[in-house]
Amino acid sequence: MLGDGILKGLAETAKNFAGSFVSKERMTTVEYPEERLPLPEAARNFPFLVYDGDDWEKGLRCVACQICEKECPPKCIYIEKSKDKKPDYVGKPQIYPAKFDIDISVCMSCQICVEVCPFEAIKMNTEFELATDDRFDGLLLDRKQLARSNEYYHQIHPTEASEVDARLAEEKAKVEAKAKAAAEAAAAKAVTAPATGAPAVPDAAKPAAQAEPKPAPTTKAAEVAKASAMATAPAAPKPVPGTGTDGPAPMTTEDRKNAETPAKTNEGEPKA
Amino acid sequence: MSSSGMKTEKLPGWNRPPVIDTDGEGELLEVAMGPHHPSTHGVFRMDVVLDGERVIRLKPVFGYLHRNHEQLGQSQSYLASMPYTDRLDYFCSLTNNWAYALAVEKLVGQEVPERAEYLRVILAELTRVQNHASTIGFLLQEMGASGTPLMYAFREREKILDLFESLTGSRMMCNYMRFGGCRVDASPAWLEATRKVVAGLPAFVDEFERFLMTNEILMARCQGIGILRPDLAVNAGISGPMLRGSGVNYDIRKIDHYGIYDRFKFRVPLGDHGDIYDRYMVRMLEMRESISILNQALKELPGGPVMDPKAKIRNFRPKPGEAYGRIEAPKGELGFYLISDGSPNPYRYRVRPPSLINLTVLEDMCLGSNVADVVLIFGSVDIVLGEVDR
Numbered sequence: 156m157l158g159d160g161i162l163k164g165l166a167e168t169a170k171n172f173a174g175s176f177v178s179k180e181r182m183t184t185v186e187y188p189e190e191r192l193p194l195p196e197a198a199r200n201f202p203f204l205v206y207d208g209d210d211w212e213k214g215l216r217c218v219a220c221q222i223c224e225k226e227c228p229p230k231c232i233y234i235e236k237s238k239d240k241k242p243d244y245v246g247k248p249q250i251y252p253a254k255f256d257i258d259i260s261v262c263m264s265c266q267i268c269v270e271v272c273p274f275e276a277i278k279m280n281t282e283f284e285l286a287t288d289d290r291f292d293g294l295l296l297d298r299k300q301l302a303r304s305n306e307y308y309h310q311i312h313p314t315e316a317s318e319v320d321a322r323l324a325e326e327k328a329k330v331e332a333k334a335k336a337a338a339e340a341a342a343a344k345a346v347t348a349p350a351t352g353a354p355a356v357p358d359a360a361k362p363a364a365q366a367e368p369k370p371a372p373t374t375k376a377a378e379v380a381k382a383s384a385m386a387t388a389p390a391a392p393k394p395v396p397g398t399g400t401d402g403p404a405p406m407t408t409e410d411r412k413n414a415e416t417p418a419k420t421n422e423g424e425p426k427a
Numbered sequence: 428m429s430s431s432g433m434k435t436e437k438l439p440g441w442n443r444p445p446v447i448d449t450d451g452e453g454e455l456l457e458v459a460m461g462p463h464h465p466s467t468h469g470v471f472r473m474d475v476v477l478d479g480e481r482v483i484r485l486k487p488v489f490g491y492l493h494r495n496h497e498q499l500g501q502s503q504s505y506l507a508s509m510p511y512t513d514r515l516d517y518f519c520s521l522t523n524n525w526a527y528a529l530a531v532e533k534l535v536g537q538e539v540p541e542r543a544e545y546l547r548v549i550l551a552e553l554t555r556v557q558n559h560a561s562t563i564g565f566l567l568q569e570m571g572a573s574g575t576p577l578m579y580a581f582r583e584r585e586k587i588l589d590l591f592e593s594l595t596g597s598r599m600m601c602n603y604m605r606f607g608g609c610r611v612d613a614s615p616a617w618l619e620a621t622r623k624v625v626a627g628l629p630a631f632v633d634e635f636e637r638f639l640m641t642n643e644i645l646m647a648r649c650q651g652i653g654i655l656r657p658d659l660a661v662n663a664g665i666s667g668p669m670l671r672g673s674g675v676n677y678d679i680r681k682i683d684h685y686g687i688y689d690r691f692k693f694r695v696p697l698g699d700h701g702d703i704y705d706r707y708m709v710r711m712l713e714m715r716e717s718i719s720i721l722n723q724a725l726k727e728l729p730g731g732p733v734m735d736p737k738a739k740i741r742n743f744r745p746k747p748g749e750a751y752g753r754i755e756a757p758k759g760e761l762g763f764y765l766i767s768d769g770s771p772n773p774y775r776y777r778v779r780p781p782s783l784i785n786l787t788v789l790e791d792m793c794l795g796s797n798v799a800d801v802v803l804i805f806g807s808v809d810i811v812l813g814e815v816d817r
Contacts, residue, residue, distance in 0.1 A: 159643065160641070160644060164572075183585070195593035197595065197596040198597075226741065228510055271740065
């Protein structure tokens with residue numbers, strides 16, 4: 156029958172229109188600014204930098220390894236390395252980004268920076284209302300604007316964040332265990348040497364927790380552990396400086412060299 | 428072409444001889460449809476030459492959305508091209524991901540875990556359903572049914588996009604597949620939600636069919652219009668629903684058995700007239716087949732990893748060689764051709780876009796029809812300008 160289709164269509168429209176007043180299923184839209192749909196946990200928009208603790212500058216996990224800068228498809232990340240170092244979450248001195256800019260007008264939210272980051276330092280934010288009338292500075296975010304606390308990360312991606320935390324804790328425990336083993340090895344060594352072996356153990360057993368001011372003991376211990384693991388022969392480690400004294404040893408030039416090498420290998424490591 | 432003794436007229440700039448002669452009355456009118464014509468799905472121009480209402484020549488002009496996709500692919504790493512493939516056919520980013528991942532996996536001989544293969548099939552078929560639903564919606568929109576059918580299609584599409592968002596993090600720019608698997612695993616909650624959405628899809632297709640299949644306006648506007656002969660379709664390299672609408676049985680899922688498509692039972696719907704209505708019906712029936720594949724895949728989905736643990740994400744340097752990976756994307760054969768010279772960047776990165784190649788027969792389908800039908804014929808080709816222009 157001619158006109159049949161139109162009538163059927165209009166009847167369906169009327170049914171849906173009337174139905175939308177009674178059935179939630181038929182209401183397929185929300186009135187956006189007043190009403191918002193909850194974002195799924197996996198939602199992503201633009202990257203942010205995670206920091207631990209209260210101070211964003213001190214706690215930034217980023218070590219300026221520049222992998223994300225290299226891998227970013229539209230090249231929207233700009234990083235400048237620092238000249239000095241600060242301890243990271245295990246207490247190892249690392250360089251940090253003196254400058255870390257992301258141009259979110261270029262960023263295409265592909266998440267590749269997050270995937271390639273070996274330090275869990277960059278994650279995806281879910282904020283999407285970022286409209287601004289400043290086309291240049293308003294969309295070029297520096298590291299202060301990018302920094303978000305770990306708590307915030309937990310808030311927006313709870314499962315993912317707990318997984319990351321577990322992984323980091325495991326890594327930290329591994330480093331600590333290594334340091335402890337190294338300290339014990341050093342102590343055992345020191346026993347063979349005359350008199351003082353004891354102070355070395357407590358000195359190195361509390362490494363990462365108080366490592367902040369003087370990172371020398373842990374790195375030293377880790378270094379020793381590596382060396383002894385490699386050589387197992389008594390030849391390798393020289394007596395640990397400061398085993399005879401109570402306080403931690405002052406930084407020697409050799410210490411400084413040691414402190415520098417792990418950071419360097421670390422930086423090179425993911426490239427290998 | 429015509430052997431009647433009427434005068435033929437050569438227009439400068441048209442390399443094709445006129446198919447229909449003017450009868451000498453009045454003048455030819457050249458009209459540029461687009462690039463901002465609302466029916467052109469983006470920025471696309473058709474320079475049509477009209478004799479009254481009849482189209483006697485048509486020249487597609489594209490390139491307004493050119494973004495240097497292939498050159499970009501050659502100047503960056505293999506992984507970095509993956510998010511760019513989302514932007515080819517932005518309606519079906521997951522099938523684009525799959526085609527590119529397939530090409531690279533062929534290039535390096537990478538295996539994909541079972542579960543990832545199943546997830547890929549599930550996502551590709553969901554993509555097909557939402558693409559066909561919105562294509563039909565747009566077709567009706569162009570027929571003058573402004574808004575309502577399109578919004579019904581988008582209502583369904585939105586449910587599927589919500590699934591994409593909760594799995595991959597983005598509604599349209601999914602960037603989900605990797606060489607050797609998928610980026611993240613699907614949670615049981617996601618699978619449950621997917622089952623729920625898939626269970627609701629047949630009702631939607633039924634509803635669409637109930638209203639559209641015998642709708643007199645749709646039949647009057649679509650049947651016998653824009654006929655594409657099977658021999659021309661084959662010669663022009665047409666693929667996808669357009670080719671099958673002309674009655675050629677060619678579905679890469681059946682021919683290549685890429686992924687794990689040989690494990691699923693599904694039929695390939697074929698048209699027999701090659702007109703707009705057949706193309707529309709083929710899409711409708713393909714949605715039903717996709718739903719059946721989805722049900723099978725969701726039932727059989729095994730456990731296990733979704734990413735080959737040996738697969739490398741960074742520092743990806745395939746050995747010198749070449750590979751062509753192709754899949755049956757919702758719009759046709761989507762292929763990626765890669766040549767590696769051993770460096771981290773592909774030496775050649777070529778996309779075979781179904782939209783562009785299906786568009787090449789536009790003139791042959793439009794000749795002799797009315798201007799109003801051009802819009803419909805163009806809509807039935809189902810193109811996305813992001814893929815045409817690249």
